Amino acid sequence: MPLGPPHVARSDSRSAVLVGRRAELATLRAAVAAPPSLVLVEGEAGVGKSRLVGELLATPDLAGVRRLVGQCELLQEPLPLSPLLDAFRLAGPDLALSPPGNPVVGALAPLLPEVAEHLPAPLPALSDQLAERHRVFRAAIALLDHLSPLVLVLEDVHWADGGTQDFLAFLATYQPRELSVILTVRSGAGPLPVREAFARAPSGPARSIRLAPLRPPEVEQLASSILRTDVPAAFATSLYEKTGGIPFVVEEVLRTLPEHLPAGEIPGRPDVLADLAVPTVLRDVLLQRLSSLDHGAQEILRAAAVVGMTPDEGILAEVTGRGPAEIAEALAQAQAAGLLHEHDGGCRFRHRLAWQIVYESVATSSRRWLHLKTARALQSAGGPKPLAQLAHHFRLAGSAAEFVANAEAAADTALAHGNDATAARFLLQALQLGEPAGEVRVRLAVKLGKAAVDGLAQTQAVPILERLLATEPLPAGLRGELRFALGRLLRQHGAARAGYLQIEQAVPDLADRPGLLGRALAALAAPETVVDRHFSEHAVRCDQAEEAARRSGERGVHVAVRIARASLLLEQGDPASWRLIDELLRDDALRSAPREHARACLNWAQGALHIGQLRRAETLLAEGRRTADQAEYLRLAEVVELVAAAVDHALGRWKGLTDRLRRLSGFHPALPQPSHGTASHFAAASFDIRLLHGALLAATGPAEEATASLGDVVAVTERVGAVWPLISARTTLSRLLLTLGDAEGAASAATAALADVRAKGNWVWGAESVLCLTDALDAVGRTDEAGPLVDELGAGIGDADAPLAQAALLSARAVLLRARDAQQQADRLLVAAHTRLGEAGLRYQEATARERLGRWRCERGAADGGRILEDALRSYGELGADRDIARICRTMRSNGVAIPYPWRGGRPSHGRVLSSREREVALLAANGRTNQEIAEELFLSRRTVESHVASVLRKLGCRSRRELPAMMPLPVDGD
Known part of the structure; x- marks a missing residue:
């Protein structure tokens, strides 16, 4: 079966046995033994994530299972799916023996020319980029299913681009039954967008295996294994202190020590480690290896570090002006020194840290010049321009204008593919680092305002838009557009009044732009967003929006206004709302705009919940979920789950609801204090999550927690x-x-x-x-x-x-x-x-x-x-x-009514049913016995009785022992 190349080439400095990871390996083996399974292997750089996965792939358990490995790159095009495609290329021999029959797999043929002859014929291109993207995702799922049973490993997913992250979220929902997916993730590399989708996968939440640095006894064992001799505790302690217990650093340090001392003498000489300063041990080791290369090879390797983690030899030749033979010789020297390793027919830096140290060894002036030459080489290469890489290199070359142009183009490409988060990141970089001219800055800010609403950059975008509005002399139309974008961002992030006021201020400036004006007025017509505007004012805004839509002649604006009208009527319980909603759901104009369609359905579902129309809410939720899934509108995933939780709460489906709400509440970063002084520490959706949690607690207890939760939402x-x-x-x-x-x-x-x-x-x-x-x-x-x-x-x-x-x-x-x-x-x-x-x-x-x-x-x-x-x-x-x-x-x-027993109808206990011992204690306490008397009767310590009484009161929601007589008899575990 095909097995991807290991992340780090095996060498004499690696331990022959896996040290300190027995429990983690057992967890990983159990996960892949029961597909479908999802696993995140997390830890800091060098902690041994790839080694752990490599040990799993080498186990006899997987002898009959295909194993494919893909590697995420640091720099990505907006939608390359490169780690997945790399993994598929490894399956060429298997595809030759058993070609897939599903015609949708043909969507991958243009992306996999190496194995295209074994795939169905390419499919005709679709005009809709989002539909094309969705088809590629389906094709990838179909191919994974065809190759199953399969273990798919994607390394360094923290570097994955937005497209790969989106595919992984899609995969979590539509995972083949015999597929196990393992992702390695560097901790501290920022939020991982796919984490939420993995936590709510239909097959069950992903398992997370967190690798910590080794402890001193484990460092001793690792050193003994590498040195093939017993290591005294003193040496192991010194080695642990110098390396922090990071396996990769331990291995690198031990690799270099024989250069200073015969291997047999190392264990007795802890002083040999004294010259290795912490935390620069690895830097010293790799710089030493770098210096062992001849001068020409060093120059080529430093240029390779500027080009990237996996330098293209053609680009590298153009940047350095060296011939292919000299380039090949230099890379071979670096590989022999352990700075590079073979990867997919080429060379790759052995580790991210190796790349970083070589990169930082380049003088600043030379680094800028090399980045500029790399950008020029990429520009002159044939084929589509790698806009993300161009933006990266021009930025580090100090070429602000070219950086901004490429960043904007990359953002436009990302937006065309529906990847708002990636677009927002490019635009933020262009605005924060490029210092573009006023006209360009405003154009970028307008795009950022649109992208950030549906992307992941609201927090960073808000101060940029505020600063532009405060300092830039803008024409009225642009000023209104920026205010509208800022208002939407603020409302999305929970600052309801501030956002509403910004949109109100935008209205006069948009007088000559009826399309935008209609959308802004439709936003102001939404009644549930702000506290100090009367329904009559919202109705007036809705009428004004209709007039603006008529003037604009834009079908989309007209639909947006009708959506707002339906919401306004719905919140008042007006039966006319349902006629309008039904008309809109049949309207091709809405159905052809899947994002707006999904948002409208979810907004109406929430409105239906507000008035108690649960069946309508369920139907709208189902349509909103289906439309969002089809459009791959990932930002709505949280809203879908929130509305689903609210529907389940209203319908009394409370099992597991508390845990769902806790998971949902974990995805709301704080909004920095903006100039208007109304920052919220909760995103808008968090208000509803916390209300649901408080309402659930109010019924299930404890009362103090419920009161605090609801009071927090009110405040x-x-x-x-x-x-x-x-x-x-x-x-x-x-x-x-x-x-x-x-x-x-x-x-x-x-x-x-x-x-x-x-x-x-x-x-x-x-x-x-x-x-x-x-x-x-x-x-x-x-x-x-x-x-x-x-x-x-x-x-x-x-x-x-x-x-x-x-x-x-x-x-x-x-x-x-x-x-x-x-x-x-x-x-x-x-x-x-x-x-x-x-x-x-x-x-x-x-x-x-x-x-x-x-x-x-x-x-x-x-x-x-x-x-x-x-x-x-x-x-x-x-x-x-x-x-x-x-x-x-x-x-x-x-009232003298006998309490039936048992009465709970087989409901799950939710952790609040008393154990047999607790029931004994509760019965005695209800009969007036003191804790000491209970302890003597049940042969328990007084402290144990006190603990049982406290648990009983907590589980039953009682404020004191005086309430216990009314609660007996009580249910017991196993009833």
């Missing part, structure tokens, strides 16, 4: 002016405080939410707040004060098609009627609310309405009250709502 969203989820967070906090017996706190939170509702003018968003405030006032005997508020709510929502709001209105009216002793009328309204919630699929709200009805009926002696409470208890049990379980059990106890 941040209030500061940045984001109306959603401010109102919802305050409402959820109000309900939580009410269950904790803090009626005054609950009333205060609900009142604050209603102030936001009135300012916004959308009572559909305020119905739950009205119910919370009504309950709070009822708890303190001031129910009558809620009457006018409930009437105001009824007038505000009218006949809105919003199940959540309508059910809250019915419940609030029921509370008022019950306070007036109209018990039967109150029950009828509450039953109607319960029915509406059930029909909508809002399981948690349905359970709370059932609990309320059961409690009311028990309190007035109705025979079915206990059964209704029991039904509510089982619903909470299925959800895992432990705090609600604790509360309803107290209610049942106080």
